[in-house]
Amino acid sequence: xxxxxxxxxxxxxxxxxxxxxxxxxxxxxxxxxxxxxxxxxxxxxxxxxxxxxxxxxxxxxxxxxxxxxxxxxxxxxxxxxxxxxxxxxxxxxxxxxxxxxxxxxxxxxxxxxxxxxxxxxxxxxxxxxxxxxxxxxxxxxxxxxxxxxxxxxxxxxxxxxxxxxxxxxxxxxxxxxxxxxxxxxxxxxxxxxxxxxxxxxxxxxxxxxxxxxxxxxxxxxxxxxxxxxxxxxxxx
Amino acid sequence: xxxxxxxxxxxxxxxxxxxxxxxxxxxxxxxxxxxxxxxxxxxxxxxxxxxxxxxxxxxxxxxxxxxxxxxxxxxxxxxxxxxxxxxxxxxxxxxxxxxxxxxxxxxxxxxxxxxxxxxxxxxxxxxxxxxxxxxxxxxxxxxxxxxxxxxxxxxxxxxxxxxxxxx
Numbered sequence: 001x002x003x004x005x006x007x008x009x010x011x012x013x014x015x016x017x018x019x020x021x022x023x024x025x026x027x028x029x030x031x032x033x034x035x036x037x038x039x040x041x042x043x044x045x046x047x048x049x050x051x052x053x054x055x056x057x058x059x060x061x062x063x064x065x066x067x068x069x070x071x072x073x074x075x076x077x078x079x080x081x082x083x084x085x086x087x088x089x090x091x092x093x094x095x096x097x098x099x100x101x102x103x104x105x106x107x108x109x110x111x112x113x114x115x116x117x118x119x120x121x122x123x124x125x126x127x128x129x130x131x132x133x134x135x136x137x138x139x140x141x142x143x144x145x146x147x148x149x150x151x152x153x154x155x156x157x158x159x160x161x162x163x164x165x166x167x168x169x170x171x172x173x174x175x176x177x178x179x180x181x182x183x184x185x186x187x188x189x190x191x192x193x194x195x196x197x198x199x200x201x202x203x204x205x206x207x208x209x210x211x212x213x214x215x216x217x218x219x220x221x222x223x224x225x226x227x228x229x230x231x232x233x234x235x236x
Numbered sequence: 237x238x239x240x241x242x243x244x245x246x247x248x249x250x251x252x253x254x255x256x257x258x259x260x261x262x263x264x265x266x267x268x269x270x271x272x273x274x275x276x277x278x279x280x281x282x283x284x285x286x287x288x289x290x291x292x293x294x295x296x297x298x299x300x301x302x303x304x305x306x307x308x309x310x311x312x313x314x315x316x317x318x319x320x321x322x323x324x325x326x327x328x329x330x331x332x333x334x335x336x337x338x339x340x341x342x343x344x345x346x347x348x349x350x351x352x353x354x355x356x357x358x359x360x361x362x363x364x365x366x367x368x369x370x371x372x373x374x375x376x377x378x379x380x381x382x383x384x385x386x387x388x389x390x391x392x393x394x395x396x397x398x399x400x401x402x403x
Contacts, residue, residue: 140267141266146299151319151349151351200353202355213356
């Protein structure tokens with residue numbers, strides 16, 4: 001009895017499957033129009049870095065970013081930039097200065113209508129930065145304040161030849177606002193793979209990686225991009 | 237689309253749930269103080285209390301170390317100046333009040349400093365090397381002898397006694 005029941009239900013499922021398959025075939029035969037997909041190179045810059053350079057005295061930075069469409073949903077992407085940032089806390093001040101490159105892929109999760117090429121994407125990057133860090137000043141920290149002030153050292157010291165490698169998870173959107181002209185925003189989560197720390201000091205800021213945290217080897221970032229798409233070839 | 241939203245939200249949560257790194261946690265070892273134990277002059281392994289102890293700034297008699305204002309103790313924890321190579325204290329035994337000060341002795345702590353990086357929030361701490369305690373001679377010293385625990389005594393933490401003073 002049990003086997004008979006299984007047999008019958010299995011057959012029913014099989015029938016259903018065939019039915020669904022038949023439907024799909026029908027749709028395909030009706031949908032004979034195929035849309036042209038543009039392939040090419042998109043180049044742009046991060047306007048948040050330009051804006052921050054103008055507003056924030058402690059920061060200057062510039063980034064060129066680009067992506068190249070490899071297939072329907074996969075894009076090769078890269079960012080190249082320079083940054084200088086002064087970090088000031090209650091007890092010390094340091095300036096990090098250097099350049100970075102990030103290379104990776106983006107995966108477009110958005111299904112476009114017609115021939116549009118907007119993106120809601122996530123992707124990965126490998127980031128590499130070489131930089132120097134200058135300790136501008138510091139004041140010795142002491143919990144006991146019977147003797148004040150504590151020693152303050154204003155002699156700046158430069159630590160050069162520093163570097164860092166990290167992995168980055170990125171998520172964002174890119175929207176075509178005019179023909180071939182895109183605006184986008186993205187958020188980045190970073191994890192350090194290796195970093196060269198200065199002697200008797202710490203990398204407080206790494207160009208491309210942003211602020212480092214005492215509590216872990218992770219970092220965060222964001223970007224507002226404007227970019228222009230240069231069409232190279234078309235595919236159906 | 238929904239999936240994207242969930243991932244985005246997760247992202248924001250991670251980005252903002254990070255702890256604040258700008259406050260130096262109290263349990264982080266930073267600039268250490270000098271720990272001195274008072275010992276018996278004859279049985280010099282035995283701690284010996286100093287009665288009615290008062291410790292004040294050598295240059296300013298109104299500035300007294302809060303924890304040592306007429307107390308009976310066999311140990312004192314002395315903060316050291318980080319911007320100088322010596323710190324001077326006046327230490328009283330049997331202090332009653334300003335007119336009856338008991339027996340004051342002056343100690344000079346000499347050392348060299350090095351600055352060691354701790355963390356973003358705490359910045360740098362100062363460590364002390366080649367620490368020496370000099371007891372200034374007067375007609376009636378109650379402190380008899382100050383001995384470091386090690387040669388070229390260093391003060392890098394507050395986990396151990398650095399000096400003993402016999403009386």
